[in-house]
Amino acid sequence: MRPVRQKYKYGAKGLGLHRGAGLRGAARRGAGLRAGIAVLALAALVPGCTDVPFDRLEGAYGQQPLKAPPARALDAYASKLGQAHARRVAAAQRWGLAETPLPAPPAPVRKPAIRTREGFEADGHEELELPPVFTTVPTKDKVVFLTVDDGAEKDPEFLRMMSDLQIPYTAFLSNYLIKDNYRYFRKMRDRGVGLSNHTLHHAYLPGLPYAEQQYEICGMQRVMERQFGKRPTLLRPPYGNYDGDTLRAAKSCGIEYAVLWAEEVFVDRWEYREWDQDLHPGDIVLTHFRGRNEWNGSMPDLVRHFMEKVTDKGYAVARLEDYL
Known part of the structure; x- marks a missing residue:
């Protein structure tokens, strides 16, 4: 030939x-x-x-x-x-999206090097090799990563919608909010969703001594292993607040990354960390498990609002764990 x-x-x-x-x-x-x-x-x-x-x-x-x-x-x-x-x-069309979501590229074979964002370092961060704290994954892929916090709302329509649309996301769970329905999150796990640590009681960690911070983080690690079969390597500190003790405690029980966010999406608006008020390749987007009792809309309404901007801007939603 x-x-x-x-x-x-x-x-x-x-x-x-x-x-x-x-x-x-x-x-x-x-x-x-x-x-x-x-x-x-x-x-x-x-x-x-x-x-x-x-x-x-x-x-x-x-x-x-x-x-x-x-x-x-x-x-x-x-x-x-x-x-x-x-x-x-x-x-x-079934879920009322104005545009069809773009497919994510294949997971990178060579993973990006994740480093702590400048200005987000804790005392002894580099010397103690503490977990990196980051808001964006360094990549040229035009992707963003959806993360959903706490576990308060347990909407079965949300599970069906995300599976049907094949939109990946990572759930950061707090035990006091999920303990009444672990089964819901097992269904999530079985559909390929990454389940990660958001502490036992969603406490403000820097206000606690080291031993109590360790209890909040490592205690949730044990719950995750018992209920879902695996200890996660990702932590989202509640409210995005942490100190050196937080990261030392996290490292002591197997946490490798402290994941913050670049944007937060609600059912009716977006909020941005950066001055340009825009999406960027590799941005981590935060939202919460919330329903009509607390927000002016359902979880599917939230997803439609999220996907409208992401797709309109030419981004796909990728799986965070594939880049770590």
């Missing part, structure tokens, strides 16, 4: 090949759109291959030039991509 030197081109108006491009077999199989998706899928497998001719990719996967897979395999994969998109469109 002769190397294909033609570059691929795709854009907002559709997917296609430059005139004279290779993979003619796939194109001749009546796959105008599907062949374009297939080529894009193939291109995604090799970094930069949308800009480099195939015959110059020698060495990327061994010593041989990259060969195009059989047209049938490309056609099948393109069909799967098309079906997945159709399911997303249908789910968005």
